[in-house]
Amino acid sequence: MLNLGYACERYRLLFCKFCLYPNSELLHIVFKAVIKHICYNFASFISVCDEWTEWGPCIGGCDTTGTQTRTCEIGGLEGNEENQECDTDACVCDEWPEWGPCIGDCDTSGTQTRTCESGGLVGNEDSRQCDTDACVCDEWTAWGSCIGECELPGTQTRTCESGGLEGNEDSRSCDTGDCVCDEWADWGDCIALCDDFGERERRCTSGDLLGYYDSEDCEGDPCGR
Known part of the structure; x- marks a missing residue:
């Protein structure tokens, strides 16, 4: 493959060598024309790349034909990109994280998810059904104060802190006490x-x-x- 930069340099040195001889005006004109012809007139279609980067990753959906790119670093095409077709990864996940928590009402079928971390399915989510916690509370807060008018039945509440009923409130009647x-x-x-x-x-x-x-x-x- 022709290295345009190398060819131009060789002709330039040869031209300067002839410039040292007397009575070389004709040679001067001839070689000047040759250099112009080679180094400029043909530059647009003799341009080549002396050094390319490595091919980039294959971009496209899994199990399909994708595209990868490389960039010219040195030569007449410096900064230009070149593309080629490539085979993308298979539609499989190389690494899944742990399943997330089971989301849903207590004592029912819930859903838990995980997201692929590497492979042809990276970024995709997988889901499955799961059994939610039983409708029981593992730990309640203390009963709150009795709310209501004195000497009449009042109401006090507590909140579930953990278990299948987490976040739910429980209430009961209470004695507000004498009006004092x-x-x-x-x-x-x-x-x-x-x-x-x-x-x-x-x-x-x-x-x-x-x-x-x-x-x-x-x-x-x-x-x-």
């Missing part, structure tokens, strides 16, 4: 006619009865005062 006031305001004035009995009130400022009023009988002032 933790702190009362002072008694108000007694509202009554003189020498008669009336009523006074106080307001709960803290506890189950917050905002409620308590009352008691009281005696009015004597008449004539």
Whole structure:
């Protein structure tokens, strides 16, 4: 195969050798024309690549005809690419990871998946049916506080932390306890006619009865005062 760079260099050296001789004007013109003819006029269709990279990977679906590419590194075609057909890998997976968790409601058929890590099926997913956990809870949280009005049935809940019921809540009735006031305001004035009995009130400022009023009988002032 013709190395264009090598040929041009040889003709250039030969031309310069003749330039040293006297009365060589005619030779000068002839060799100049020869060099121009070889090194320029034919460059477009004599271009070759002196060194190619290795062929790249075979790109295409598994078990089909793919394409691989290489690039010219040195020569007249430097930077140009060349393609050729190739046989892709078989449609098999060389390495599968462990199966993922079984996804689905408890006590039913679930699904678990894995993704091929190498081979003709790299990146593809495989799936299979699996048996989910039984509808039981292996560990519950503690019961929460009893929610509801005092002296009436309330509700408290807990959450499953592990097992087939993980994330589910359980609830039950509970006793809210007596209605108590933790702190009362002072008694108000007694509202009554003189020498008669009336009523006074106080307001709960803290506890189950917050905002409620308590009352008691009281005696009015004597008449004539």
